[in-house]
Amino acid sequence: MTIQWFPGHMAKARREITEKLKLIDVVFELVDARVPLASRNPMIDEITAGKPRLLLLNKADMADPEVTRLWVEYFQGKGLPVLVLNSKTGQGINKIEAAAKELVKEKFDKMKAKGIIKPRAVRALILGIPNVGKSTLINRMAGKNIAVTGDKPGVTKKQQWIKVGSSLELLDTPGILWPKFEDQSIGLKLAVTGAIKETLLDFSEIVLFALNYYKDHYPERLQERYNLEEIPEEAIQLFDAIGKKRGCLMSGGLIDYEKTAEIVLRDIRAEKLGRLSYERPVQV
Ligand code: G4P
Numbered sequence: 001m002t003i004q005w006f007p008g009h010m011a012k013a014r015r016e017i018t019e020k021l022k023l024i025d026v027v028f029e030l031v032d033a034r035v036p037l038a039s040r041n042p043m044i045d046e047i048t049a050g051k052p053r054l055l056l057l058n059k060a061d062m063a064d065p066e067v068t069r070l071w072v073e074y075f076q077g078k079g080l081p082v083l084v085l086n087s088k089t090g091q092g093i094n095k096i097e098a099a100a101k102e103l104v105k106e107k108f109d110k111m112k113a114k115g116i117i118k119p120r121a122v123r124a125l126i127l128g129i130p131n132v133g134k135s136t137l138i139n140r141m142a143g144k145n146i147a148v149t150g151d152k153p154g155v156t157k158k159q160q161w162i163k164v165g166s167s168l169e170l171l172d173t174p175g176i177l178w179p180k181f182e183d184q185s186i187g188l189k190l191a192v193t194g195a196i197k198e199t200l201l202d203f204s205e206i207v208l209f210a211l212n213y214y215k216d217h218y219p220e221r222l223q224e225r226y227n228l229e230e231i232p233e234e235a236i237q238l239f240d241a242i243g244k245k246r247g248c249l250m251s252g253g254l255i256d257y258e259k260t261a262e263i264v265l266r267d268i269r270a271e272k273l274g275r276l277s278y279e280r281p282v283q284v
Contacts (some may be wrong), residue, residue: 005178017047017175020125023159024171025104026052028096030128030137033057033068033084034277036075038189039132041177048127052103054081054096058133059193061086067277074281087137096141097165100124121167127175131195134174138162141170185209189278194269204239207261210268211235211242213278221273 021027027048032039036057041047055075060068068084075082081099085092100122111117128134142162160172179195180186188209190196212235214222219231226242243255246263250256267273 005181010178013176013178014047017127017177018049020159020171020173020175021049021051024051024123024125025107026054026100026122026124028054028056028100028124028126028170030056030058030126030132030134030174032132032193032195033060033063033071034193035189035279036071037279038186039129039179039193039195041129042180044127044177047177052107054083054099054103056083056085056096056137058085058087058137060084060092061088062193062271062275064275064277067280070281085137087133087140090140093137093140097168100168121163121169123161123169123171125171125175127177129177129179129190129195134176138170138172138174142172192265192268192278203261203265204257207264208235208239210278211238211264214273214276217280218273218276221276225267225273 029040029044029048036055044053057063057068057071072082072084081103083092083095083099087093104122108117108122112119126134126138141164161169162172164170179190187196187201188206191201191206192210211222215231215235215238222228222231222238222242226245228238228241228245232238232241239257239260240255242264243249243257243260246260248256248259248263268276
């Protein structure tokens with residue numbers, strides 16, 4: 001899927017989310033563990049309008065585990081509860097129900113004490129930008145026992161609820177947010193991790209961005225994968241060196257950047273360079 005958001009799309013997405021928020025107690029914000037800031041909507045606080053939120057770092061199986069650990073500390077330090085997930089295998093999702101209960105405990109206890117609500121399941125909505133794994137997670141959480149608990153009053157569209165465990169109900173359609181496009185590096189991070197398909201951006205540009213990052217953070221992975229004796233100072237020289245090693249040459253001995261970029265991008269996607277993260281928390 002190619003993402004192209006226009007102001008009209010954003011307004012519609014926001015309206016849809018606002019409608020869904022009326023039905024739920026807690027928001028599960030899904031982001032890509034490799035780029036937890038770039039894969040977030042910058043207006044999330046405003047959009048979720050004070051609903052309790054659980055941050056889910058998905059695709060953790062592809063992220064650098066050490067960096068993910070730093071992110072968990074970072075978000076916890078900001079008072080945001082966070083869990084690490086692999087929605088493909090289901091790793092980590094068994095912790096979601098308890099975390100959601102904890103988030104609403106105080107409010108529920110008060111309402112119960114006042115007799116406002118009877119004991120009931122916590123209702124949740126999954127929110128995130130395209131391709132972070134929302135459908136994968138919903139399917140995983142639904143498992144084999146999708147139990148539709150009926151429509152809720154006040155909504156025109158049919159909303160279905162998926163029962164998870166004994167005390168959680170999840171809306172079966174996620175809220176789709178738009179990524180932040182103003183910043184060029186955000187687009188590149190989303191492209192390298194596959195959230196934006198290549199058609200929008202030039203292959204070489206994406207790979208140059210990735211090589212520049214690896215040069216500083218994962219030089220040994222590059223050396224190993226491409227059999228390089230040393231890592232050059234400039235990313236473009238690195239591009240040259242990899243092109244040469246892989247025999248991507250045009251007539252006159254010039255490097256075929258397009259072909260080199262294709263090879264490197266394929267390697268990245270196939271995790272030939274290992275588990276990589278593209279953002280690290282800045283210590284302040
Ligand atoms: P969305 O609803 O948020 O748009 O995302 P979706 O679930 O469609 O997931 C987008 C891609 O990310 C899918 O891959 C999906 O399998 C993959 N994915 C989701 N969660 C995880 C995870 O925790 N780990 C890994 N490694 N991948 C994850 P795809 O290539 O589009 O489809 P497929 O080849 O898996 O069928």
